[in-house]
Amino acid sequence: MLKKTKNMEMKYKSYKELNSSSIEEWARELDECPKRELTSDESYAFMCMGLLEKEIEKDKDKDFDNLLKGWNGVALFHKRLLIHTYTMTKAAKVCCGMMINSPGEMVMMANYIQHRCHRHKIKHVDMRALSEKIMPMGWFDQDTLCKFWDKQKYESESRYLLKCWIIRSLV
Secondary structure, eight states: OOOOOTTOOOOOEEGGGOOTTHHHHHHHHHHTSOOBOOOHHHHHHHHHHHHTHHHHHHOTTOHHHHHTTSSSHHHHHHHHGGGSSOEEOHHHHHHHHHHOOSHHHHHHHHHHHHHHHHHHTOSEEOHHHIIIIISTTOBOOHHHHHHHHHHTOEEOHHHHHHHHHHHHHHO
């Protein structure tokens, strides 16, 4: 879960700075951050999903469809992918969904994966692409995710204008 500490003050960029490459610039900067190793549970899940990926894709028992009915990381991640240009195997979605703790982390992961897919010309993410190209060195720690949650925020025009009005009224 993304948590704010007492010393963290959220500073938004001005909506005037927003452009068509803003998300890509954000992701490139995130790409330079160190990654944490996967936990033993995450590593185990990655191995299992990789070994069973073909079976999971068949999903004879409709387990994946049932998973999408709940309020969980996999269901949130699956829905978010509808607005991105890449697709994923069910196994890859399960691994990504397992690693997120909040809708905010899900948005950042989906955007980051979009960046990595574009960089490596990947249209469909399977477990091999996920482990070799998307997150070969692990995932980001909570401090990095909190920092980059704030970095992706832009102040809307109405909020910006309201803030200017408040400041002017105090002077």
